[in-house]
Amino acid sequence: MAQRIQHAQRKKRSNPATAGKRGNNSLKLIYVDKLYLCVFAPGEAFGNSKRRVQGRFRFSENDYALWITDPDIETAYLKRENGNYDLSECYLTISLGEPHKGYCYKLIAAVMERPR
Secondary structure, eight states: OOHHHHHHHHHEETTTTTTSSTTTTSEEEEEOOOEEEEEEOOGGTOOOOOOOEEEEEEEETTTEEEOOOHHHHHHHHHHHSSEEEEEEEEEEEEEEEEEEEEEEEEEEEEEEOOOO
């Protein structure tokens, strides 16, 4: 199990020295057929009550759980209670954030829902 968690951590981060090399772009537009939003306070157990929105999806046979920085999505879902919310088909802009503790982490910078 620990190996699976470590592998998942590697998928959502990049080394800043190689982030722009080997065809690794800092922005990607992808399509997902389902996006699950999780609203919660990840540091609550440690006294940090700041709530965040995380997007979970499957892309290219890999599962991802990335923080959402799209201001419209953050504003709309942080008004709701903690919990899980399902969105259907979406386009996501995946971005590499600024270096943090030696790595650049992937983020969902924009969520574009398909009109219903």
